[in-house]
Amino acid sequence: MTSHKTTVQTMKPATAAKKLGVYLEATPAEFQEGVVSRNELNALQADPPEWLSTLRRTGPHPRPVVAAKLGVSIAGLARGGVTDPLTTEEIDALKEENPDWLVRERTTQAEVRKEAVRIKQKHSDRADRTDQTPGARS
Template sequence: MTSHQTTQTMKPATAAKKLGVYLEATPAEFQEGVVSRAELNALQTDPPEWLKELRRGGPHPRPVIAAKLGISISGLARGGITDALTTEQIEALKKDDPEWLRKERATQAEVRKEAARIKEKKAEQAEKAARSRSDR
């Protein structure tokens, strides 16, 4: 009995998401085809010029925009940012530093602080439980 290894493929939207690029800005042949796992790995290890340029200048998808601004994707929506932005537009937003962006950055900082507190508390509880088990 022989086993056949089927090639894993994904839709262009999935591949674009994994590559961190805006699908509509990719070349037509990328958008219209399917991407195998091997092709995705090749794109990640040795990106072609179009991919390097997209990552450098955009337009960028919302998760990348949010990360570059230091806020959540929800924060982008609350700020009225629903479309892809170029690196230049993101830098202009940072420079302008509107009120909504300052507020979202503060919110994100609080979320991170709370997540760290919870992680620390869970670690302490795990350590306490391990000590009580070893004391038996």
């Protein structure tokens, strides 16, 4: 059985907010209380209304967005004691303050990314060697 994406599919507001990258509790009541169709979600992404543009610009932002803006993981946010949504202003203030936990978590995140690249390269090199081995299947 295959799953086809249709225009009649709907999602909960929490799912739609996650896909839009906004904090659900900061969205208008009519968004929070309804359901969102795939067409409505596509329309919101293509031509965001003022409330969505404002939320994306100033927040409050959900944890994944806060983590990305700070260059850390979601777990790193928790280790740093950041458990609530933050506004863009609060994120900028944290960047300016640059507390020890943020420096530490950014360093950790950079190391994780470097390791991921190293592993990807290792797998790629291994695949290249396998492809060049006589008798190897393509």
